[in-house]
Amino acid sequence: MSKLKRTHTCGQLRTKDIKTTVNLSGWVNSVRDHGGLIFIDLRDRYGITQVVFNPDKGKNLYETAQQLRHEYVVAIQGTVSARPAGTTNPNLDTGEIEVYADTIEILNKSETPPFEIGNESNVSLELRLKHRYLDLRRPIMQKRLIFRHKICQTIREYFDRLNFVDIETPVLTKSTPEGARDYLVPSRINLGKFYALPQSPQLFKQILMVAGYDRYFQIVRCFRDEDLRAQRQPEFTQMDMEMSFVDENDIIQVIEGLMAIIFNKVIGKKIATPFPRISYKEAMTSYGCDAPDLRFGMKIKDISDIVKTSSFKVFLDVIKSGGQIRGLNATGCSNYSRKDIDDLTAFVGQFGAKGLAWFKVEETGLTSSITKFFSAEILEKIKQRMDAKSGDLLLFVADKPKVVCQSLAQLRLHLGHKNKLIDANTFNFSWVVDFPLFDYNEDLKRYEALHHPFTSPHPDNLPFMEERPLEVKARAYDLVLNGVELGGGSIRIHTPEVQKRVFRLLGINDENAYKKFGFLLDALKYGAPPHGGIALGIDRMVTLLSQLDDIREVIAFPKTQKATCLMTDAPSEVDAEQLKELGIRLV
């Protein structure tokens, strides 16, 4: 260890410290060698301080200073001095002062780094991930991870104050059907058997409610073995909580309070609560998705009823086969060229839409290559339905509801960004509520849980659950921020009877249910209190609050799109001996 134990950080010294002797430690950010005078910027995570080396202070000192290069780690001792008039640096918090070095110790040298440790990063993500220790050394990355820490710390303080208990749940647990693909871990002691890494601690937190803990929370890692996206990593972090003796509003209130305090303490902003609530049906009808971005309008409208009397075969065929015609008003976009519209058509094509019908709104009325199929009366009705004014462009998709929803939802976002309708500085929270409990999977020909199989049906719907499953409402709620699902939760089923009924509807017979979820069904038998909770994606939350769009920017060691770690080279092959012990043979 250095004899020069640091007394201050590199972001700390001010004019009031002038004439004191200090020790600083840090990384050499830059060297400016004037021959007879050497300046270095010394950096640590608190800031940058300029250190001056003068040959008058001794030959050894000066010769050592001449050896300094980028990212050398040094400790110096020196005197804090006012900078001469005209040489202060307003860009540095410490720019009024500098430290005249008396002693320097090179604690470690550094090879020339593969990229510069500045705030500007033109460097490829690939290189950043490979040398993540250097990337994370950049002030901007340190700021992001510290920001994340502060959010997590605020969450912990908040829940602690409300009497929640932080309880750890297993990482080696049981593989369950449905949901995402599990990451599996072979068991050496039980050859041929596997643990799964948790997709979430869902069942454990419910069990904790049965155990009487009443209020649980955890900031916890979750794992899902699915393909990656900019917003999706195979391992991610959730703020997970569960409460007993509550209804939807209790959970919602606690989370609104949490978000308000995070904004207040971490960002210094006030946000209005309660957050608006929008039904799943309204979200799908007006925005085409269950996590609508409410920062701008451009709502989706249905014109199926209007155009069913037209002679446009494309529309008529779609209606006949149970589809719909919906569209949106691209306000002020009637100047779009043929190519612009072709591009939009290609855009919706990737979501399954076979085409994009369009009308330009002009003073004289609607113009398009397909107006001849529509009577003047129909065109007028379309214009009214779409609130169209001269200069607008109306875009329609005709297809199955699912395709229409997805392509219009994406088109709406696309146009919102393209036409700069979205204020990037607003934080728009909302709750999406009144979800259906079940969804019908056409491919598998069976019902699936929209949320998860432990979500409570609305009690009023229990009598007809088996007869009309799709009409059953779930006691579920999703928190949406700027069009991104931050998380979701529900009031859970707390009786074995209802839980078994839901399993049966999902095609899980009692025998299988016991095999997979017996511990839950058993637990529900022994006095399970009514309970519910929610989980929020921390990575997404931090990303959005940092106004970034890639969760890798707020995760210290993220994986690539192929789910590898470029720094450690995980996953990697293992010794034949290791496989043998596990009873595993590669095929």
Added chain:
RNA sequence: GGGGCCGUAGCUCAAUUGGUUAGAGUACCAGACUGUCGAUCUGGAUGUUGCGGGUUCGAGUCCCGUCGGCCUCGCCA
């Protein structure tokens, strides 16, 4: 599993319809310089054009394959 974009000096990029010795900025190295702070000035060194094959008189450029990174559809209760 499908579709798309990208890969040239340590880094970020350029290189005309395929054309002669693959360049620039920056970083790096050396020298000069006592008030710089993106220091400056002078000089220098730096390439398996990801890899393999093909087309061609000639390939960084075109084609096929492969590896890697990214975006996306499916997938993600």
